[in-house]
Amino acid sequence: MGTLTADCPRLETHCPHKLATSCRLTSTPNCCACADERPHSRLYRVYIDGVGFVQRGTRWQSYCWFCKEFWNNRLLATDPPLEASQTRIPSIPDQTEFLERWFEFHQGYRIVNAADGTEIRIAVIGEPFHDVSPGLLPRTVEELRAGRPNDASRPENRTRRRRLTSEEQRPQGPQQSIEDALDSLLNEISDDDIASPAPPDQPDQPTLEQTPAQTPAQAMNLPDDALNATETNLSNLRLIRARERLTRVFGTREDVQREDYESPLSTLYNRAEARYQQAEARRATGDTTAPSTDGMSARERQNIEEQILWGVLTESRSAANQAGNQSGDPTEISNSTLDALVARITRNRRIPRPPSPTQTLDNPERPPPLTEAQMTKNLACQVCYVQIANIAVVPCGHMVMCQWCADVVVPVRHNHFPARPSKCPMCRKGIKQRFKIHTAA
Structure with a gap:
């Protein structure tokens, strides 16, 4: 699917990206990126099956298909490469140069100013826009004949960007690792700051070897401000991780505030309560038939079998208690309990399951086929009786x-x-x- 706005006129109310992206928003003259009023962030929320909502998405992943394809291609064609967390769509990366060349293909000509000040129009002819993906320029006739692919690596699609402020302030040398920073901090500590052994005339003064309970941080005499800052960073990191775990399980604050929100804990307890009510209903009616397990998962079938086994054990235990009041022989009690348990399980296994209906694509309530005479109808016109009624x-x-x-x-x-x-x-x-x-x- 290519660009669908080749025949659309350019209006003054349109944003610069409206025609180039083929945006599907029809109620506004802005494209998805210009209409997006969310604050910029490094990462955006995305839902992953089995995990939940995580901060791993991009800003344009929720746009229409054409706008999403446009920004994916433009980000791939940016030179030098730009990470998704560094973008500020639609301003960074800047697409002014690309849009100027795109509109030359859209209008079919390029305006060139001569030395005497006159304007000369040069025809710009390329492949049809419906064959060009959003975010790429059409290929010329020579490129089509040469069979050059139209992708982000094509030189005509590449866009040179300016360096960001964060990149200019970034040091050119390699960054210092945590181990190097700790080594440099230890080297800066002078010998006077480290406790020295006690002189001979003061044998009672404790030394480093005599204080095994002393922490390494106290031994190095690190500043209290550095220790407090480290502890604060660790506590903040633990708090962020705990919030992420809660968000994955229970959802974000917007999800919790919805009217149709249901907590995972409520779902868990509702299922347990439903299983308990089913077991109580079977126990009250005296139904010994094993419930149908057709269409159930292995986990659900295992739960039903555990419920039946637990009911058998409960009844056997009550019978054993009654027999214990009458007889004091533990051997007879255990044998009777075991025999009752084995007989109950064997009886449940021998009960045939009801045949399940054959699953077909047709409606099971369809009546039997009609005869040829029943399907023959008179379609004569009820006004003239000489033509077919249609x-x-x-x-x-x-x-x-x-x-x-x-x-x-x-x-x-x-x-x-x-x-x-x-x-x-x-x-x-x-x-x-x-x-x-x-x-x-």
């Missing part, structure tokens, strides 16, 4: 007139609407429209 009227739906009789009884204007008030010759209801029915030969 005109149906609405809203009653009767098809009782041929085309020639319908022109007399129900004359129409604009192909379907009656020119004057008319009634159906079969049921005498008012006619609102008429249609011609084409039957199979």
Whole structure:
């Protein structure tokens, strides 16, 4: 699918990207990027199946297909390369140069100023826009003959951008790692800051070897401000990770504030309550038939089997307690309990499952086939009786007139609407429209 705005005129109310992106927003003259009022961020929320909402998306991923394809191609064609987190769509990367060349192909000519000040129009001819993806320039006739591919690596599609302020302030040398920073910090500590061993005349003064409970940070005498800053950063990092985990499980604040929001905990307890009610209902009715497991997952079938086994164990335990009150032989109690359990499980396994209906694509309520005589209908016109009735009227739906009789009884204007008030010759209801029915030969 290419660019669909080749024949659309350029209006003053249009944003610069409206025609170049083929934006599908019809209610506004702006494209998706110019109409987006969200604050800029490095990452945007996206939903991943099995994970939830995570901050891994881009700003233009929720735009229409054409705008999303436009910005994907323009980001790939930016030189030097630009990461998605560094963009500020639609201003960064700047597309002014690309749009000027695109509109030259759109209008079909390029204006060149001569030395004497006159304007000369040079024809610009390229491949049809419906064969060009949004964000790319059409290929010329020479390029089409040479078979050059039209992608982001094509020199005509490349756009040279200015360096960002953050890139200019970035040091040219390699960045210092955490290990190097710690080594440099240790080297800056003077020998006077580190506690030295006690002199001979003061044997009671503790040394570093005599204080095993002393922390490494205290041994190096690091500043308290640095320790507090490190602890603050760690606590902030833990808080951010905890918020991300809560967002993945329960959703964002907007999701929680919706009227149809349902907590995962509520869903969990509702399922457990439903299973408990089903087990109680089967226990109250005395139904020993195993519930149907057709269409259930392996986890659901396992839950049902565990419920049945738990019910058998409960009944066996109550029977054992009653027998224990009457007899004190533990061997007989255990044997009777085991026999009852085995008999119950064997009986449940031998019960045949009800046959499941065959799954077909047809409606199961379809009646049996009709005979040829029942499917034979008389389609003679009920007005002239010499032509086939092929005109149906609405809203009653009767098809009782041929085309020639319908022109007399129900004359129409604009192909379907009656020119004057008319009634159906079969049921005498008012006619609102008429249609011609084409039957199979």
